[in-house]
Amino acid sequence: MAVKILLERELKLIIRNPGFIIGLIFIIAFYSFIGKMTGYAVETSVREMYTASIGIINRDSSLFAQRLVEDLNKTFGGRIYSVSSVEEGLRRYGYVLVVPENFSLIENFTNRSQVYLYQKIDKIPSTTTLSTQMSSLIAGSINNIIKDLLIKMRGYSPEVMNKSVSVYSEVLFRDKFISQGVLMSITGFSMFLAFITAFIMMMVGTFSTQLMVFEKIEKAFEMLLAQPIHRRDIVIAKLISSVVQSLLMGAAYLIGMFLMFTSMGSAATSSSQPFSSENYTISFSINDLIVYTGAGAQILLLIGVILVLGMIYVGALGIIAGLLASDERSAGYVGGPIAFFFLGVGFAMMFISPPLDYTVAFISSFAVVPAIVYVITGSLLNDYMFIMLPLIGVSIPPIILIIIASKIIDRDIVVTGLRIRRKMLRRT
Amino acid sequence: MVMRDSLERYAVYIKDLVKIFGRDVVAVDRLSLYVEPGEIYGLIGPNGSGKTTTLRIISTLLRPTSGEVYVFGINVIKDPIRVRSIINYLPEEAGAYRDLTGLDFIRFMLSLRFSGPRLIQAVEEAVSIADLGNDIKRPVRTYSKGMKRILALSTVLASKPRLLILDEPTSGLDVEKSIRVRDLILRYNREHQITIFLSSHNMLEVEYLCRRVGILYKGRLIAEGSPEDLKRITLSRNLEEVFVKKVAEIGS
Numbered sequence A: 001m002a003v004k005i006l007l008e009r010e011l012k013l014i015i016r017n018p019g020f021i022i023g024l025i026f027i028i029a030f031y032s033f034i035g036k037m038t039g040y041a042v043e044t045s046v047r048e049m050y051t052a053s054i055g056i057i058n059r060d061s062s063l064f065a066q067r068l069v070e071d072l073n074k075t076f077g078g079r080i081y082s083v084s085s086v087e088e089g090l091r092r093y094g095y096v097l098v099v100p101e102n103f104s105l106i107e108n109f110t111n112r113s114q115v116y117l118y119q120k121i122d123k124i125p126s127t128t129t130l131s132t133q134m135s136s137l138i139a140g141s142i143n144n145i146i147k148d149l150l151i152k153m154r155g156y157s158p159e160v161m162n163k164s165v166s167v168y169s170e171v172l173f174r175d176k177f178i179s180q181g182v183l184m185s186i187t188g189f190s191m192f193l194a195f196i197t198a199f200i201m202m203m204v205g206t207f208s209t210q211l212m213v214f215e216k217i218e219k220a221f222e223m224l225l226a227q228p229i230h231r232r233d234i235v236i237a238k239l240i241s242s243v244v245q246s247l248l249m250g251a252a253y254l255i256g257m258f259l260m261f262t263s264m265g266s267a268a269t270s271s272s273q274p275f276s277s278e279n280y281t282i283s284f285s286i287n288d289l290i291v292y293t294g295a296g297a298q299i300l301l302l303i304g305v306i307l308v309l310g311m312i313y314v315g316a317l318g319i320i321a322g323l324l325a326s327d328e329r330s331a332g333y334v335g336g337p338i339a340f341f342f343l344g345v346g347f348a349m350m351f352i353s354p355p356l357d358y359t360v361a362f363i364s365s366f367a368v369v370p371a372i373v374y375v376i377t378g379s380l381l382n383d384y385m386f387i388m389l390p391l392i393g394v395s396i397p398p399i400i401l402i403i404i405a406s407k408i409i410d411r412d413i414v415v416t417g418l419r420i421r422r423k424m425l426r427r428t
Numbered sequence B: 001m002v003m004r005d006s007l008e009r010y011a012v013y014i015k016d017l018v019k020i021f022g023r024d025v026v027a028v029d030r031l032s033l034y035v036e037p038g039e040i041y042g043l044i045g046p047n048g049s050g051k052t053t054t055l056r057i058i059s060t061l062l063r064p065t066s067g068e069v070y071v072f073g074i075n076v077i078k079d080p081i082r083v084r085s086i087i088n089y090l091p092e093e094a095g096a097y098r099d100l101t102g103l104d105f106i107r108f109m110l111s112l113r114f115s116g117p118r119l120i121q122a123v124e125e126a127v128s129i130a131d132l133g134n135d136i137k138r139p140v141r142t143y144s145k146g147m148k149r150i151l152a153l154s155t156v157l158a159s160k161p162r163l164l165i166l167d168e169p170t171s172g173l174d175v176e177k178s179i180r181v182r183d184l185i186l187r188y189n190r191e192h193q194i195t196i197f198l199s200s201h202n203m204l205e206v207e208y209l210c211r212r213v214g215i216l217y218k219g220r221l222i223a224e225g226s227p228e229d230l231k232r233i234t235l236s237r238n239l240e241e242v243f244v245k246k247v248a249e250i251g252s
Ligand SMILES: Nc1ncnc2c1ncn2[C@@H]1O[C@H](COP(=O)(O)OP(=O)(O)OP(=O)(O)O)[C@@H](O)[C@H]1O
Pocket: A415, A416, A417, B021, B022, B025, B026, B027, B045, B046, B047, B048, B049, B050, B051, B052, B053, B054, B092
């Protein structure tokens, strides 16, 4: 009986809180928007793949190779065009397939026989643009055709057909050729970093809101406000404290993950599956990142800087929420959607390929997570604008927010608390 | 309008002060009053009459909707930091950080004003005012309501500001503690020439402490004067009677 009464009160408190309602609406609207965007991006890239034209360079003049190209053209609905160089082909068609010399000397078919597939990417790679699907599509088709041809032209019996051709893929990323494997690993690692960043940022928001709200709850705040200090110092102290708190938590989290994967890794090794642990993948990706990006180990420093700026950013947002909130409950409701926003952006980055464009790099960096992706890309391409602009972009919101927080803490609202009245809500 | 340099002759000078919350809650309505240096001025009035709001405005916590407020000639709106350096404020509900010990709280608050030997001296003074014995080294979360009140009060007294603003200083205190606090207020007022602007619901206390009293009603000053004058004019035996008569008179 008492539970029912208590529960009723709890539920009423939640439902009557405008912050909660706004938070709900925001999260639903934002995530369905992200869903639409990613859905569209995935659809476009799949459609692109199935309608893509492919340039071909056939360096093998044998009849076998000619038949291979002809049959491949049929499989791809006549979308295969002969080109004279990889660069030209990429410029015109986006994909180029190279059949090397002596490819058709079937006796040389080993398990390592290769054709070469080149793909051109002008956007930041994401899991959708940079898929292995095109290579596997081509590999599958070629292998089927070769099987047919070997039977038809050389009279092989199907039983001995255990040889296959593999596709070696390279990507022309704007103006730099990179192995698809490496680019995939770096892209995957960027996504991982983006998520970690969003996650750690989420913590800062919670911490800073708490610090601010608890100041009010503990009732020492009014006395503090009457002391002869610049009130922005209160903001800055809380900001630093929440960033440090979250860095410690984040570090503990990473160390924990590392230990977890290391233990998993050694277990995997002892059961003779050497490269299956995620720990391996992660350290491998860090290695790729350092080796293949121009910036060397400094790239990690850059990412660290962005992380800290992002933390200050969300920390300041949290403090503003805490300053405006009249109680802990409403502060929590503001903090939630803020955190989910950055997580959502991190998620979207996996599917949406932002263009290699300076303006976009600058503006999208206001949402922090894209800055990481751009900075990695910039050092991969040795284009320092893609490092500078995101860094500037990611610094602007925190500075503005600190200024706003410093202004708010000088106003009545800090003492009286923001009250969003139902009337006000209805009017808008 | 009083001349600028003569403003400095007032510890508090308030002219046509208005504070409106939201769209239409008039908390303070064209309030004008002054407090002379060295005096203890008491603001009394029913719940919601605007006492806390007025004290918060003087303490730079709220901005007035209109009107002027000067503390020793310093404009509260234009120069809040200078005002804060010569005042201190005991809020209506003063708490302390729960995880700090009483001593740490005193040290924290006072270190925002003093450093070096002056800090040490001020902390010692606050500790002796608080008179909490060994409890001063226990976390504030273990304190009773009255202990917290004493802790906060000792901190603001030991800071010896030129103007001390006290919002219901003895609320929540038992009889003995209330008497002690009143004596402390009187002592600091006399020995250190601290001007005191306080609000209270305790007429006995106001009569005992204050040289002048202002009665607020719905944000307006409806009577002002020394307790003796007010009693004489309204033919009352004590301040409580004055209060009831005045409020009834205006209310009708
Ligand atoms: N933050 C606020 N938002 C809206 N109205 C407020 C706010 N603070 C105070 N008020 C209103 O202003 C008026 C004066 O309040 P105030 O707290 O100054 O009264 P008070 O004289 O201190 O009362 P009490 O004796 O109960 O402490 C009241 O009507 C109150 O409802």
